Amino acid sequence: MQYRRSLLFLLCALCLHLVKAQVPLPSNQPNEVQRRLIERGYGMFIHFGPNTFLQQEWSDGTAPASVYAPTALDCDQWVRVAKEAGFRYVLLVTKHHDGFCLWDSKWTDYDVASSPEPTDVVRAVSDACRKYGLQFAVYYSLWDRHEPTYREKDFGKYIEYMERQLTELMTQYGEVCELWLDGAWDKPVDDWQIPRLYKLVRRLQPYCAIGVNHTVAGVESHKSYQWGDLVLPDSCNRDNRYYLRFFPSDFRLWDPMIAPLYDKKQYLHNGESYYQPFEHTICLSKSWNWFQKDKPMPVRDLDELEELFYWTTSNDNTLVIDLAPDRTGRIRPHEVDRIVELRQRLGIEYGKPLPRRRDDIVSIGARAEASSVYPSNDGNYTSRYAVDGGMQTRWASSDGDLTPWLSLDFGQEKTFDKFVIFEYQDQHQGDDGFSNIRTGRIQQYTLDIWQDGQWIPIYVGDETIGDCKVIRLPHSYLSSRVRLRVLRATLPPSIYELLVINES
Amino acid sequence: MQYRRSLLFLLCALCLHLVKAQVPLPSNQPNEVQRRLIERGYGMFIHFGPNTFLQQEWSDGTAPASVYAPTALDCDQWVRVAKEAGFRYVLLVTKHHDGFCLWDSKWTDYDVASSPEPTDVVRAVSDACRKYGLQFAVYYSLWDRHEPTYREKDFGKYIEYMERQLTELMTQYGEVCELWLDGAWDKPVDDWQIPRLYKLVRRLQPYCAIGVNHTVAGVESHKSYQWGDLVLPDSCNRDNRYYLRFFPSDFRLWDPMIAPLYDKKQYLHNGESYYQPFEHTICLSKSWNWFQKDKPMPVRDLDELEELFYWTTSNDNTLVIDLAPDRTGRIRPHEVDRIVELRQRLGIEYGKPLPRRRDDIVSIGARAEASSVYPSNDGNYTSRYAVDGGMQTRWASSDGDLTPWLSLDFGQEKTFDKFVIFEYQDQHQGDDGFSNIRTGRIQQYTLDIWQDGQWIPIYVGDETIGDCKVIRLPHSYLSSRVRLRVLRATLPPSIYELLVINES
Secondary structure (H helix, E strand, O other), rough: HHHHHHHHHHHHHHHHHHHHHOOOOOOOOHHHHHHHHHHHHHHEEEEOOOOHHHHHOOOOOOHHHOOOOOOOOOOOHHHHHHHHOOOOEEEEEEEEEOOOOOHHHHHOOOHHHOOOOOHHHHHHHHHHHHOOOOOOEEEEEEEOOOHHHOOOOOHHHHHHHHHHHHHHHHHHHOOOOOOEEHHHHHHHHHHHHHHHHHHHHHOOOOOEEEEOOOOEEOOOOOOOHHHHHOOHHHHHHHHOOOOOOOOOOOOOOOOOOOOOOOOOOEEEOEEEEEEEEEEEEEEOEEOOOOOOOOOOOOEEOHHHHHHHHHHHHOOOOEEEOOOOOOOOOOOOOOHHHHHHHHHHHOOOOOOOOOOOOOOEEEOOEEEEEEOOOOOOOOOOOOHHHOOOOOOOOOOEEEOOOOOOEEEEEEEEEEEEEEEEEEEEEEEOOOOOOOOOEEEOOOOEEEEEEEEOOOEEEEEEEEEOOOOOOEEEEEEEEEEEEEEEEEEEEOOOEEEEEEEEEEEE | HHHHHHHHHHHHHHHHHHHHOOOOOOOOOOOHHHHHHHHHHHHEOOOOOOHHHHHOOOOOOOOHHOOOOOOOOOOOHHHHHHHHHHOOOOEEEEOOOOOOOOOHHHHOEEHHOOOOOOOHHHHHHHHHHHHHEEEEEEEEEEEEOOHHHHHOOHHEEEEEEEHHHHOOOOOOOOOOOOOEEOOOHOHHHHOOOOHHHHHHHHHHHOOOOEEOOOOEEEEOOOOOHHHHOOOOOHHHHHOOOEEEEOOOOEEEEOOOOOOOOOOOOEEEOOOEEEEOOOOEEEEEOOOOOOOOOOOOEOOHHHHHHHHHOOOOOOOOOEEEOOOOOOOOOOOOOOHHHHHHHHHHHHHHOOOOOOOOOOEEEEOOOEEEOOOOOOOOOOOOOHHHHOOOOOOOOOOOOOOOOOOEEEEEEEEEEEEEEEEEEEEOOOEOOOOOOOOOOEEEOEEEEEEEEEEEEEEEEEEEOOOOOOEEEEEEEEEEEEEEEEEEEEEEEEOOEEEEEEEEEEEE
C-alpha cells in the first residue's frame, strides 16, 4: 500500500514535470525555460532580407526573390561581431512580414534558394553561433504578405504551412533558444492557434522560450485583436489585472517599448497568474530603422545604450539590440564600433553573469512638483510620472510654460553623483520615408540642489538632451531636494524619467 | 696681466649675467624667467570686481566703489579650487579697465577699501597661494577709465601712478611669478613706457615674467597702436618676419587667440630675434564671459578642455583658464566640478611635470582636398587650412555647398583611432548683452576611410560638433585617406582643424 502510494506520487510528479516542460504553470517564479532566458539576457537582433534592398521597412511580399542580392554576404561576420560585442545569443529574422524566407524552405519558392545569393542564412548564422559559442534564436512572422495559403478561406492551410516551416527551423539548425512570433495584429487572436504552434515547438525544442508580440492586453477576450486592448508595459506594473492575450507563452513582447524598472511580471489567464519576463527590442540606430538602408544612419549614444542596458536587463528582463547588415551583407563598421564600445564600457565577460546595475537610484518615488502640468482630464502628465520608474509615462509642462522646473523632494538628505534625463522627443519621418527623426525641446537647463535655504545650480547644460542624457558629477552631493530648471526650450518640455543616482 | 684679463672677463660675464636678468637677450631658447613660466604652464585666471556686480563685461569706471559688494567673499575657496584643479598658479585681475583696485592702494580711493567689503583681495589670494603651494600672478590694466591722471595732458603723471601701484603689487604680496599688462590699445605704443615699467618690475621681482597683450605686430613701428598691424598667432608661425610691438617682454599675449601647434616663438626687435612663448587665455564658460553674471552659464565640454589643454601647453606655451567668482564672492559649483573633472581626466599631479600629449597627430600636413572652397582672392579658405595645425585659419565650403566633403591623403597608410573636429561657429550676442552664443552649422556627417577602392563610413554623427568634437574609436583603423562628409548643414560648413590622431 505504502509502495503503491509512493509509485502513484512518483507518477504524478513525473507527469507534473512533463507538463511543466510543456506549458508554463501559474507561478510567481521563473521556470527552467524562463530561467535560461533571463540568464542569457542580452542578444543581437538581425533584420536582413528584401527590405534591405528595397529602401523600405515593410515591403508587401510582391517584390521578386531576385531583389534579395547581397554582394558580399558574410554571416560569419555578424556572429563574430555579436561575440565581440558580448551578446549571449543571436536572434535572426528568418521570415519577416513580406514572407521571404532566409533559408531554403521546401514549402515555398519565395526564399534565398530562388535568389541570386542562395546561401542558407539560417544555417550560416546558426553554424556561426555554434562556432563562436553563442545561442541561436529565431524570429518568425505570423503575418505573411506573400504566401498564397495565407489568403485562402480555410486559414488552417496557412497554419499547416507555418507548422511545416517551424518544423524546418526547429529541426534543421540545432538548438534554438528562443522563438519570437510577430505580426499577429493582422488576424483575430484565436485564428493563429498559438497553443498548437507552442506545443509543436516545445516538443521539438524543449528549452526554446516562445513569445508573441503584444503578449498582454487589458481585457480577457481572445476573439479579436484590438489595438485598443493593448496596455503599455508601465500600466501592466500597477497591479495584477492584465491578461495574457496569447497563451501559452514564456515571455512578454511589446516591441519596441520599455518595461518599468520594477516590473512585476504577473499576468492573468483563466483566473490564474503567470510569471512572464519581458524581452526588450531596440535598434542600435537612432532612426529606428530595423532594416539597413542606403545612407548610413547615426547610432545611439554610448551613455544612452549603457543606461538602457542596465534599465532593461537588471530586473530579470532581457534586451536584444538590432544591428542590421547592409546590402553588401555585412554589418557596417560604425555600428560594429559602437556595440563593441558598449561591451568595453559595460565590462561584459563571457563565463560571468551579465553586469548588473550596482548604483543606487535615489529618485524613484520622490515627491515631485512642477511649475506647471499639461492639462488633461486623466492627469496623464503629472510630475510624479517623471519619478515612477516608467518610460511610457511622462511629465509635461503646460503650453505657455517654456521655462518650467521640476523639483524632487526625497523627504531626507540623500547622497548622489549622477543624473539621467530621459526627455520626450518630437518625432517626424525623414525624407527617406522610413527613418524616425527625433528632436528634443530643451535647449538650456540647470540641475540645482537645495542648500542653506536656496537653490544652487550644480550643472548648467546647453547641449541636446536627446533620448537620454547622462550627467556624471566629479564628486557626491548631499541634499534633500533637487531641481531640473529649464532656461530655454523650443516647445513645452516633457520628461519621461529623471533619475538621480548614487554611483559611488 | 693674465690676472687683469681674467678679472676683466669675470666683470664682463657678471655684467652680462645682470643684463640677462634684466631684459631678454636675442635667443632661440628660453631664458630662466621663461623656463619657469613654461614649467608652470597651467594657471587659473580670476576676473572679479565691479563688472561682477554690474551685469557687464567692461564697465566705464564711473560706478561708485559701493557697487562692489560681495555677500560672502571667500578668496580661500578660489585658491582651494585652483589647487584641487591642478593649477600651478593663480593669475588675479588686480585692476581691470574700470580702474577699480582689488587691494587697498595708497594712490586711489577707487578700491576695495572704499567698498562695503574692504578685504584686500590681492593679499587674501596671494596668502592663499602660499598656503596651498601655488604661485601668484598679477593682471594689471594699463588702460584706466577712472583714474584722473590718465586724462591729464602730461601722461607722465599716469605712468608714475602705475609705477606706484606696481610697486605696491610687487613689494607687498611676496613673490609674483607673472605680470600681465592689458589695454594698451587705448594709446600709441610708446606712450606706455613699457621699458620703464619692465625695469621697475624686474628690479622688484627678478623672476616675474612680464607680458603685454597684443605683443606682436606685422610692422615695426611703435609710434601708434593700429589694430590693423596685429597679426594672428598662426601667421606669426609661418616665418620669422613679425615684430615685438612691446619690448622688453618675456612672453606673448593675444587674448583669447590660440597659437599654432608648432609655434616657432621667434620675433624681431631692432633686427634681432627673440624667443617668446605664448600664454593662452580661455574662459571656462562657453559664453566667453570673463566676469561672472547673474545667470549661471554653460561651461566648455570636458573633451574640448582636454584637447585645448594639450594643444596649448604641450609645445612650451602656457594656458590660463578663467573661472570667475559670482556676486557672493565664490566660484560656482558647476564650474568647480568641471575644472576638477578636467584635472581627473588629465591626471595632473603636483610634483610631476604637466601631462603632455602622448598621442601622434597623423593629419598635419596631409594633402587636403574639398568638394568646394569659399571663394576669396587670397585663398583664405582653402582646404589645407584644415590640416595646418592652426586655429585661426580654416577651410570653408562655397555658398551653395551644404553637403561638402573634405578629404585628407596621408601619402601612405597610417594608423589612427581618434578624430578631433574644430568647427567654425557663428556667433551672436545673447539677450544679456554680453554672452557670446556660438552655433555650429553641421547637423549630420560621416567620417569615412578609403578601403578597397571605396569610401567606408566608420562614424556617423548627428550631434552638435560645437567648438570641438572628439571621436574616439574603440580600435585602430589603417588607411591612407580619410574623409569628413557632411550630410546635413544649416549653412556652408567651415573647419578650423581636423585632427586625425593615433592614441594607442
